[in-house]
Amino acid sequence: MALTHEEVRKIAALARLRFTPEEESLFVDQLGKIVDYIDQLQAFEGASEATSSLPPREAEDRPHECLPRERFLANAPAVLDAFLLVPEVKGGGEDA
C-alpha cells in the first residue's frame, strides 16, 4: 500500500513530529515499502482467542512509597518551586 504525502503528514501530526520536505519524501518512500511488506499479514491465518499457557502472569500492582519529588524534578528542563514550567498552553492548533 503506497502512502501519500498527506497521509505521512497526518501520521506525523498524530505522533507530534514534523519533517522537512526532504525527510517527508524519504519517509513516504520508506514507510510505503515497509507497509507493503507488513501487508503480507493479510495472507496468514490468525487465531482469535488468547491462550493462557504462555503469556506471563502479572503480579498484583500494590501501591508503595515513591522516590522524593525533588529527585525527579532535578531532570526537568524548567521548574518553578515544585512545578514543571511549560510555555503557554494556548495556540498551536485544536489539539494543543
Add this chain to the structure above:
Amino acid sequence: MPELWELSAEEVARRVGAREVSAVEVVESALERTARVEPLVAAYLEIFPEEARARAAEVDRRIAAGEPAGPLAGVPVALKDNLSLEGRAVTCASKILEGYVAPYTATAVARLLAAGAVPIGRANMDEFAMGSSCENSAYQITRNPWDLGTVPGGSSGGPAAAVAAGGVPLGFGSDTGGSIRQPAALCGLVGLKPTYGRVSRYGLVAFASSTDQIGPIARTVRDAALALTVIAGADPQDSTSADAPVDDYLAGIEDGVQGLRVGVISGVGGIGGLSGAAERNWRESLELLTAAGAEPVEISLPSVDASIAVYYVVAMSEASANLARFDGVRYGRRSPEADNLLDLYVKSRSEGFGAEVKRRIMLGTFALSSGYYEAYYGRALAVLERMRRELAAAFEKVDVVVTPTSPGGAFGIGEKIDDPLAMYLSDIFTTPASLVGLPAVSVPSGVDERGLPLGFQVVGRPFEEATVLRAARAFELQVGWQAAPGFRAAAGTRETG
C-alpha cells in the same frame, strides 16, 4: 599466564573471593585493556574509572571484613545505555535524553552491584534499542572487534563489542526482537534473552513492553548462566516480573544433551536468505548437536514466516506509545524555540529523535490509527496468537527449538543503513522467541568465509532457561569455540595482547 582481563567472570569471582587477587587489580586490568582498544572499537559512551575503582575497593573491603564475597565479586561489567545506575547519565544513545541522570538504579543493576560486580561504563547502542547494527546511535558508531570495518550488531552492540574486545567478561543489554542474541552472534559471544518476566525491567527504559527483557552477553555459556542466576527473580517494582522460582543455572549445566529432543523447523535453511557459509555452518551445527546425543525432530511452524511483519507492527505500536513520554516537559531535551505547548512537543521530539526512531514511531502510529488499527495491529495480534499456539504444540514434542541466530556474519558499516527493511529482515530468527516470550540463547558456532563469527540459537519453554543453557553448553563444548577474546585489527592481523 592469561592477563586478568582475559579471565571469565566465574574465574575472576573465584580468585577475588579466595583473595588470590584483589577486585581493584582486576578492575585496573579491565580499565587498561579498555583504554587500549576503545579508540578502535568505540564501545562506550562513557567510562567511569574513578567510580569503578571505588566500587572495587569496597568489594575488597567487604571480603577483608569477612563478609560474603558475592558470586560476581570484582567482575567488571559493561552496561547498555538504557539501564539506570543512580547518579549516572542514561541517554539510550539519543539526543533527546542528553543530560538525563538516573534518579534510581535498575533492579537488575542493583542485583549485580550486590553480587560484587563493578560497572565500568555506559555502552553504546542503537538509539532507544532500535536497530541491528549500532549505527543508529546519535553519538558514535561502534565497530566489531573481529573486523573494524563491520558492525558489532545491535541494538546491544556496545556491550557486545566491549566484551569481544576483551575489557570486560560480561556485558548487560536488553533484547526486544534479538538485540542481545544478534550482536552476541556477530561478535563471537554468548547472548541470553531470558523468558519474559524472568528479569525485572524496573530501571530499563521501555521500548516495546510486551517483549523487552534484560540479559547477559558473555564469552562463555557458563558466565551467561552465572549472570542470569544473579539478575533473575521477582521484583515488586515490576508487576510483569514473574514469581517463578530461580534456579542455580550452573548446577546442571554440564549434564549434556543425551536424549534431548531438539526441534528443527522444516525448511529453516531456506528462511531469511541464509548466506552460503551460514547455511553450511547451520547444517554442521545440527550434526554436532546430534553427535552429542541430541535427537533432532522436524517441527512445522508456518507462522514463523510472518514473524518480522508481526514484530514490526506490535513492537512499533508499543514503541510509539512508550516514546510519547519524551516531549520536552519532564526530562531530557527541550527545544528552545517553542511558542506554545504543542510547538514544544513537536520541536523537542523532531529535533531530539533520530531518523530510525522517527520511522518506527511513525509506523506504530500508523498501525494504531483510526481506519488501519484492525487491518494492522489487530491482524498482527491474531497472527501472533497463531504463532503462540504453533510453538506451544511444538514444545509438546520437543524440549528445545534450534535455528541460526542471524542470516549471516557481521555486515559492513553503512551496508544496510539506507535500507531499513533489509535491516529488519536480519531479525527473522530472533523475533519469534521475543514475541512469544520464550528464553533463547545464541552461542558461537564457527566462522563464515571471511573468518567472522556465526551464531546458533537455542530456544526453550517458558522459564526453562536451565535446559536452554545446558544445550548451549553441550554445543559450545562440541564446537570447541575459543573463549579467548578475538581482536583483529582493520588490516586483518590478529592481536590478542
